Amino acid sequence: MRNISIAALAISTLALSACGSEVEEPVEQIIVAQPGEAASYATPDKTPAGDAPEQAAE
Amino acid sequence: MSELETKKSERSAAAKWSRRGFIGAGVLAGGALLIGVGVRPGNPVGKLAPLVAGGEGEQLVNSWVKIGADNIITAIVPHCEMGQGAHSVLAQMLADELDADWSMVEVMQAPTDGSYIISDTARLFAAPFTMNAADWLEPTWDGLFTQLGRLADVMITGGSSSIRSTGQYQMRIAGAAARKMLVGAAADEWGVPPGEIVTRDSTLIHEVSGKSAPYAQFAAAAAEQPMDSSPALKDPKNYRLMGKSKRRTDIPAKVTGKADFGMDAKIPGFDPADLSYAAVRRPPVPGTSVTAMDAEAAKNMPGVQQILNMSSFIAVVADGYWNASQALNAVTAEYSQSKSPIKTTADQFAAFAKALDDAGDDGGDMAASRGDAASTFDNAPTKLEAEYKAPFLAHAPMEPVNCTAWVRDTDEGAKCDIWTSTQVPLMARSAAAGALGIDADDITVHHPFLGGAFGRRLENDYVTMAARIAKATGYPVKMIWSREEDTQKALYRPADLSRFKGGLDADGKLVAYNNVFTQRHDPAEASVPGIYNIPNTSVRVAPAELHLPFSAWRSVDHSQQGFFIESFIDEAAHAAGADPLEYRLAMLGDNTERHKAVLEKVAEMSDWNAPRAKGTGKGVAIVESFGTVAAELIEVDLTSGKPKLLNVWTATDAGYVMNPDGFRNQIEGGIVFGLTAALYGEIDLVDGAAKQSNFHDYKMLRMDETPAIEVAIINSGAVPVGGAGEPGTPPAAPALANAIFAASGKRLREMPFAKQFT
Incomplete structure (x- = not known):
């Protein structure tokens, strides 16, 4: 018995590579603020970046 | 030795x-x-x-x-x-x-x-x-x-x-x-x-x-x-x-917290406090897209920088993940209609059943054939028929799916850096290249430790999403999926339905084995009961539409097929009035010295023939996968009316184990993974979408539920040597089902088991 997981994955990737991928642009892009800029209506007490202890989902 | x-x-x-x-x-x-x-x-x-x-x-x-x-x-x-x-x-x-x-x-x-x-x-x-x-x-x-x-x-x-x-x-x-x-x-x-x-x-x-x-x-x-x-x-x-059993080189950094995972990505030259985060939402039903988005409320929420409708998903970019996720919750959207007729779990299994009905006793694609299973079954003095079900499963790695990407224009053209936990870094690079329309050589993938994967991180869906977000923004973005997003909108261990007809001769020997199921992915031999000497065998696959996308899940097809095959063998043993462990030993075919050894070893470890307390039972299963033979024997107590796991004994032969402590670690982890799936694992379909969302309804086996696990290693010298990461998983579910049967006479043919005792 032989496991062919790696080969199968590689071959499928090869096939995908051959087919190429489609570059998809945003259908809609709403720019509110740039990084480091506070949006005009954003509250000043923003959550520190990367600090999300209240991730209820987790 | x-x-x-x-x-x-x-x-x-x-x-x-x-x-x-x-x-x-x-x-x-x-x-x-x-x-x-x-x-x-x-x-x-x-x-x-x-x-x-x-x-x-x-x-x-x-x-x-x-x-x-x-x-x-x-x-x-x-x-x-x-x-x-x-x-x-x-x-x-x-x-x-x-x-x-x-x-x-x-x-x-x-x-x-x-x-x-x-x-x-x-x-x-x-x-x-x-x-x-x-x-x-x-x-x-x-x-x-x-x-x-x-x-x-x-x-x-x-x-x-x-x-x-x-x-x-x-x-x-x-x-x-x-x-x-x-x-x-x-x-x-x-x-x-x-x-x-x-x-x-x-x-x-x-x-x-x-x-x-x-x-x-x-x-x-x-x-x-x-x-x-x-x-x-x-x-x-x-x-x-x-x-x-030499020391693990990665442990000190993990114990001290110095280890970097994908989630810890830091971008050279950027203050982490200035990094942008993206929360994402995909349409709930596979194969559909965003047709309309209302982001008015989200625009006014703290920290929001951009809101993107990418058609296949919505992203909110903000100055922190919490702000991004809160704003995403405020975005409403409409989605296209799915063309799939499958809306519910019942629909999915009805599609499976139709495929099996259409295949009958000899239709479908042949996976293994020997003798004449159909006619031998017809003439057998004892007939046995059974149908088993396995549900969709999520991978649920501890580290949520995440990817940080930075796409930028340089004097040498567009460049991209990716930071992510991945099992396939070069494939991730190519996937990002395809999504961005740039050469793979212009992309650098940084891949630190992974906080679990189990096959989930063989996929690059999240890499392409992050790359597209970063291209749209033009600045670095760390995209993090919520637990709900990954549980409900990822790729899955497929559900499956498997039917068996078995014929026993006058001596109770299984002489006809006719099996048809719907899902065959990998490895090809997973569905074949090759270790047993059954003179008439027909194993077929009748492909059926799968509503949720497939992904390799720890042990891949062995995870379902191990349950199907080893449950049916147990049923045959019972029909023959035989001891299930002795029945397996008697049925072993050629070149199965390793299988005989692990079965005998696990019987010895568990004191298999000792008298058993009322309400308790022991069940055994054996699966060869990824070059390793693993026999598992589980003891369960049903006196409370619900299964309580008492002990797991497993004997394994990987040929030669390079690091016994690490090997045991992997086998134990594989068993816990398999028991989690056996008892609790299930992704249901409601209105075409995955129902379960987080650990409250997609339960893991808890520490206080986990039995004592004893792992024996047999270094038989078989070559090539076998693997460790997956072989512990496939025998767990059938060994538990067989133990429950031994304790109660209740044959479980459908996973998960726990809900069948409420």
Whole structure:
């Protein structure tokens, strides 16, 4: 018995590579603020970046 | 036995493979071992050294070994570390052949570069017959697999393959070759025959003259030595590190919190406080898209920077993940209608049932055939029919799916950096290239530790999403999926339905085995009861539409097929009035000495024949997967009306275990994974979408529910050696179902089990 997981994955990737991928642009892009800029209506007490202890989902 | 004799066939195969392996590497490196950095202009060594040996005083001896001025040996490992311990054991194998001082060995993750593909591993699995090809064919095979390996981005951690392929056929050879080069360099310098030099603890010793030197002293000269592509490998009786439970190199950093996972990505030159985060939402039903988005409320929420409708998903970019996720919750959307007729779990199994009905007793695609199963069943004095169900399952790795991307224009064109936890870094690079429309060579993938994967991180859906977000914004963005997003909108272990008809002769022997099911992905042999001697066998697959997308899940098809097959064998034993363990032993076919050994061992461990307390039961199952034979025996207590797991005994034969503690760790983890799925795992479909969302309704086995687990290791010497990461999982569900039957007479033919006791 032989496991062919790696080969199968590689071959499928090869096939995908051959087919190429489609570059998809945003259908809609709403720019509110740039990084480091506070949006005009954003509250000043923003959550520190990367600090999300209240991730209820987790 | 703790030691084994190296079989001649193994030695010769390893030697042949070693030559091939290094020729393969040589093709990548320009025709020779990666020696003499700068000695051979144009040789890719010049490319590799800056990638992996840029530190002061570091010397690359070959592509997998570098030696520092402080005599630290660094093993450069092409596989990722996701908690399975591959980094440590691969370094252990290399270091043993190198005679390195283990206390001074470090591990480096190989960079995401085509020079570090493991095409030889792919060759081993995909075309093992080429291992014994004639010498004159070698360049052809090597060239073919090198090119295929590069095209297919074969840098993969999966299939329980790291130790049994890369370790055996690559790291050991690399270590032995490097040792020989160091000896050669010292012999030249000291003017003595190489055969008089011994190596020990990263030291070269010439006992006659009393000279000795650390490896570091000769590292540069060693890199200029001629390369023996077939170095002699150690006989097992001379192993110093292999077969020993050496320390894990990744543990200290994980204990102290210094270890970096994908989630910890930091971008050089950027203050982490200024990094942007994206929360994402995909349509709830596979194959649908966003048709309308209302983001008015979200625009006014704190920290929001951008809101993107990417058609296949919505992203909110903000100054922190919490702000991004809160704003995403305020975005409303409409989605296209799914064309799939499958809306519910019942619909999915109805589609499966129709496929099986249509296939009947002889339709579908044949997976294995022997004798005449249908007519033998018709004439059998005892007939047995059963139908088993397995649900969709999510992977639920502890580290949420995440990817950080930075796409930018430079004087040299568009460039992209990706930071992510992935099992397939080169494939991630190609996926990002496709999503961005730029060359893969313009993308750098940084892949630190993985906080679990179980197959989820073989996929690149999240990588392309992050790349597209970063391209749209033009600045770095760390995208994090919520637990709900990954549980409900990812890729899944497929559900399946499997039907059996079995015929027993007058002696109770299973003489007809007719099985049809709907899902066959990988490995192909998973559905075949090949270890048993059943004279009439028909195994068929009747493909049916699968509503949720497929993804490899720890042990892949074995995870369902192990439950189906070993439950049915247990039913046959019961129908025959036989002891289920003795029944299995009696049915074993040719070349099953290893299977007999693990069954007998697990019976001994569990005191199988001892009297059992009322309300308790023991069940057994045996599955060979990924080259390892594993028998598991579970004891369960049903006196409370619900299954309480008491004990798991497992006996395993992987041929030879390189690190017993690490192996046990993996088998135990695989068992807990399998028991979690058996008791609780289930993704239901409601209105075409996955129902379960988080750990409150997609439960894991808790510590207080986890039984004592005893793992026995049998080093039979079988070659090639087997894997560790997955083989513990497949026997868990059937062993538990069989134990529940033994305790209660209740036969469970559908997972998960726990809800059937409420």
